[in-house]
Amino acid sequence: MKLPPLNALIGGGLIGTLVIVASIGALWTPYDPLRLSFRYKLAPPSPMYWLGTDEFGRDVLSRLMAGAATSVWISILTVTLAVVLGTLIGVFSGYVRGWVDRVIMAFNDALLAFPGILLALGLLAVVGANKYGIILALGIAYTPSVARVVRGTVLSLREKEFISASRVMGNSEAFTMARHILPNCIAPLTVLATSMFGYVLLAESALSFLGLGVPPPAPTWGNMLAGSRPYIGQAVWLGIFPGLCISLTLLGINLLGDAVRDKLDPRMRGTR
Amino acid sequence: MTESSLLQVEALTLAIKSSGRAVVDQVGFSVARGEIVGIVGESGSGKTLAARAIMGFVPPAVKLVSGSIRFDGEEITTMAPKRLRAVRGSKVGMVFQEPMTSLNPSMTIGRQLEEGLALHRKLDAEGRRALILDMLRRVGLSDPQGALEAFPHQFSGGMRQRIMLASVMLLKPALLLADEPTTALDAVVQRDVMELMVGLTQENGTAVLLISHDLGMVARYCRRIVVMSQGRVVEQGPSADILARPKHPYTRKLLAAMPQRGEPRDLPQVKTPIVAVRDLIVDYPGRQRFFRKSAPKRALHGISLDVQPGEVVAVVGGSGSGKTTLGQAIAGLVKASGGDILFDGKPIFKSEAAYWDYRLNCQMVFQDPYSSLDPRMTIGRLVAEPLRLVPGMAAQDKTARVAEVLTEVGLANGFADRYPHELSGGQRQRVAIARAVVRRPSFVIADEPVSALDVTVRAQVLELFAELQRKHGFSCLFISHDLGVVEQVADRVIVMNEGRIVEQGLRDQIFDDPQHAYTRKLLSAVPGLESTDDGGVRLFWRLGDARQDAPTPRA
Numbered sequence: 001m002k003l004p005p006l007n008a009l010i011g012g013g014l015i016g017t018l019v020i021v022a023s024i025g026a027l028w029t030p031y032d033p034l035r036l037s038f039r040y041k042l043a044p045p046s047p048m049y050w051l052g053t054d055e056f057g058r059d060v061l062s063r064l065m066a067g068a069a070t071s072v073w074i075s076i077l078t079v080t081l082a083v084v085l086g087t088l089i090g091v092f093s094g095y096v097r098g099w100v101d102r103v104i105m106a107f108n109d110a111l112l113a114f115p116g117i118l119l120a121l122g123l124l125a126v127v128g129a130n131k132y133g134i135i136l137a138l139g140i141a142y143t144p145s146v147a148r149v150v151r152g153t154v155l156s157l158r159e160k161e162f163i164s165a166s167r168v169m170g171n172s173e174a175f176t177m178a179r180h181i182l183p184n185c186i187a188p189l190t191v192l193a194t195s196m197f198g199y200v201l202l203a204e205s206a207l208s209f210l211g212l213g214v215p216p217p218a219p220t221w222g223n224m225l226a227g228s229r230p231y232i233g234q235a236v237w238l239g240i241f242p243g244l245c246i247s248l249t250l251l252g253i254n255l256l257g258d259a260v261r262d263k264l265d266p267r268m269r270g271t272r
Numbered sequence: 273m274t275e276s277s278l279l280q281v282e283a284l285t286l287a288i289k290s291s292g293r294a295v296v297d298q299v300g301f302s303v304a305r306g307e308i309v310g311i312v313g314e315s316g317s318g319k320t321l322a323a324r325a326i327m328g329f330v331p332p333a334v335k336l337v338s339g340s341i342r343f344d345g346e347e348i349t350t351m352a353p354k355r356l357r358a359v360r361g362s363k364v365g366m367v368f369q370e371p372m373t374s375l376n377p378s379m380t381i382g383r384q385l386e387e388g389l390a391l392h393r394k395l396d397a398e399g400r401r402a403l404i405l406d407m408l409r410r411v412g413l414s415d416p417q418g419a420l421e422a423f424p425h426q427f428s429g430g431m432r433q434r435i436m437l438a439s440v441m442l443l444k445p446a447l448l449l450a451d452e453p454t455t456a457l458d459a460v461v462q463r464d465v466m467e468l469m470v471g472l473t474q475e476n477g478t479a480v481l482l483i484s485h486d487l488g489m490v491a492r493y494c495r496r497i498v499v500m501s502q503g504r505v506v507e508q509g510p511s512a513d514i515l516a517r518p519k520h521p522y523t524r525k526l527l528a529a530m531p532q533r534g535e536p537r538d539l540p541q542v543k544t545p546i547v548a549v550r551d552l553i554v555d556y557p558g559r560q561r562f563f564r565k566s567a568p569k570r571a572l573h574g575i576s577l578d579v580q581p582g583e584v585v586a587v588v589g590g591s592g593s594g595k596t597t598l599g600q601a602i603a604g605l606v607k608a609s610g611g612d613i614l615f616d617g618k619p620i621f622k623s624e625a626a627y628w629d630y631r632l633n634c635q636m637v638f639q640d641p642y643s644s645l646d647p648r649m650t651i652g653r654l655v656a657e658p659l660r661l662v663p664g665m666a667a668q669d670k671t672a673r674v675a676e677v678l679t680e681v682g683l684a685n686g687f688a689d690r691y692p693h694e695l696s697g698g699q700r701q702r703v704a705i706a707r708a709v710v711r712r713p714s715f716v717i718a719d720e721p722v723s724a725l726d727v728t729v730r731a732q733v734l735e736l737f738a739e740l741q742r743k744h745g746f747s748c749l750f751i752s753h754d755l756g757v758v759e760q761v762a763d764r765v766i767v768m769n770e771g772r773i774v775e776q777g778l779r780d781q782i783f784d785d786p787q788h789a790y791t792r793k794l795l796s797a798v799p800g801l802e803s804t805d806d807g808g809v810r811l812f813w814r815l816g817d818a819r820q821d822a823p824t825p826r827a
Contacts, residue, residue, distance in 0.1 A: 161644035168603050169658045170631040183648045
């Protein structure tokens with residue numbers, strides 16, 4: 001049997017581990033992630049606390065496990081929201097062109113010119129800082145870049161002769177979009193979505209840092225990373241482990257994204 | 273000949289590094305001073321690689337295995353890089369295929385031409401300028417002074433190729449490598465550029481190695497021809513001998529693939545044409561700027577034509593003649609601003625029913641087989657797609673029809689599950705044809721269907737197309753710039769220029785007795801071919817061109 005490509009193996013392994021850990025973390029953790037213990041505050045990694053404890057004596061491993069579910073869930077939903085919204089806008093705008101396109105894209109570019117985090121801050125002020133508020137705010141903040149990329153792809157696809165062929169066949173515009181344009185947008189979209197996943201994880205931590213993320217004491221990787229800042233000199237494990245989790249997740253998502261793109265693209269089949 | 277030869281290539285072998293497969297295999301040929309030699313071959317024959325090796329340009333993925341290239345008594349393959357750079361440009365010049373990308377778009381023409389001179393010749397700025405102006409005048413630029421300050425995008429493809437030629441010839445190289453120098457150009461422009469190139473090189477005693485897939489053009493300008501196939505030289509010799517008495521089977525195949533006039537057909541006369549176009553006008557809207565719109569550009573000025581059932585009508589013209597726009601307007605891809613299209617006597621713009629009848633019965637084959645098939649669909653699904661809209665067709669009938677059509681185009685065995693990228697250009701075009709005929713249309717528009725294909729593949733695809741046309745009896749509007757192909761397939765010919773029909777008539781009438789000046793110009797730009805009894809062909813120039821044979825310079 002032929003082994004799957006290396007990027008699928010490593011990426012799949014990392015993401016698989018993450019999913020398992022997050023599921024376990026939702027049900028059981030070695031300690032209560034919220035339990036304070038002033039006796040053991042800022043304890044270094046030891047057989048008792050594998051990854052050490054934080055400034056309130058909470059177990060870092062337990063908090064990471066509990067936070068995995070929240071962080072990953074937020075990121076996945078946010079990216080999905082941005083991709084779906086952005087694709088709809090981009091395909092529509094690129095396909096109809098004309099003044100509709102110009103108006104949509106002018107609006108889109110105005111949003112794009114806004115720093116994403118600032119936009120999210122504004123939206124969070126309106127909808128309130130909670131899990132779903134973050135998803136909605138970041139989702140909307142990242143939609144314009146998806147719309148841009150999709151529109152560009154659609155514009156170049158439109159000029160291909162197979163789109164003309166579809167019209168000559170008598171296919172409706174909607175069918176042509178769904179059958180011939182959307183599937184051909186998948187490759188750039190997977191690349192964009194996987195890199196966006198990383199930005200969202202970081203943006204979530206930035207929002208937490210600014211006090212507008214998932215409210216404490218609930219752990220997320222982002223607010224753990226943010227909270228480690230004052231203690232970086234004395235308790236380096238506080239920053240290292242959440243950071244490592246974020247990096248490994250990003251690596252896994254990116255590798256898996258490449259593998260999925262190759263798998264979905266018939267041109268890549270049989271070339272390796 | 274070896275004594276006086278300028279370039280001597282012996283047993284040149286180039287192989288792909290990773291697989292070790294030889295792409296140029298034991299190739300040997302020579303070019304004498306001032307001689308014009310042509311290398312003919314199809315894609316993958318290794319002709320371009322062999323020529324690039326002469327310049328010392330071998331792509332990184334390819335390595336030189338063995339052989340020698342002696343230029344002017346010096347060995348190129350072992351030459352030091354510095355010496356090689358001096359030889360390039362000053363002694364060997366190269367003209368590339370794509371005039372749109374071979375000039376730097378952000379540099380003025382003057383500066384680009386000066387570059388080579390400054391590098392290889394000891395001249396002051398004044399001297400260089402005088403030389404450049406003289407050369408630009410020589411290649412036929414009307415305003416050489418102005419051209420110095422102009423950028424490449426301000427010139428047409430033909431003009432750019434002239435400028436490219438000027439930049440190479442400024443250095444008066446001993447050898448000019450011309451890799452498909454006119455393939456991207458119009459037939460009429462092609463001839464002008466070729467004549468200029470031949471004239472200019474002869475004046476300076478420059479030898480030319482002309483690389484092309486176009487046997488007719490090579491035979492017209494070259495004294496000797498080297499025929500390459502799959503990395504090998506299969507035959508070489510004087511042009512006249514190769515044409516008249518081809519020895520190698522591949523050369524014969526190549527000659528047999530040259531389009532030739534078919535027998536005129538008798539078509540039953542019918543009262544209503546299957547498709548009638550009346551006063552069709554197409555305007556391309558002007559660019560929208562702030563608060564004002566620039567004037568629309570009229571691409572078609574009231575075109576009227578009839579296509580009879582079963583008839584193949586060819587539309588010919590140079591680039592910009594509006595022939596492609598005409599095809600797209602008839603196919604409904606471009607909106608007409610005026611005029612009517614009648615299908616089977618019923619105007620299609622007036623009633624929904626007539627429009628749908630037309631939509632289901634009119635299909636199109638596009639030019640580029642690489643972009644006309646959705647890369648994410650299998651061949652089977654691509655061919656089945658048009659059947660989706662056929663009212664009341666059962667699923668198993670559809671499957672059976674797809675299998676039948678794939679068999680008809682010669683792609684029966686296992687092709688249905690493959691993707692377009694796994695197919696060659698010719699096979700893709702067969703898929704495109706299958707997709708166009710699967711609904712059994714009564715009218716097919718073919719926009720340059722074979723111009724992206726190799727000579728022998730082109731012949732096969734044309735044959736397939738003619739066979740399907742005979743079998744199913746669809747009418748066809750065949751749009752092409754290639755008069756040879758048109759002569760082979762058309763019953764009737766329409767000549768277009770600048771958005772107007774300048775002449776139309778039966779094929780033999782147009783080809784033998786053209787009336788309009790533009791038609792004559794088009795015809796005189798391409799050589800005609802006649803097969804002789806012994807398997808060779810005879811090249812002739814239409815309309816009593818003075819030169820009956822290929823020029824034999826410095827004979």
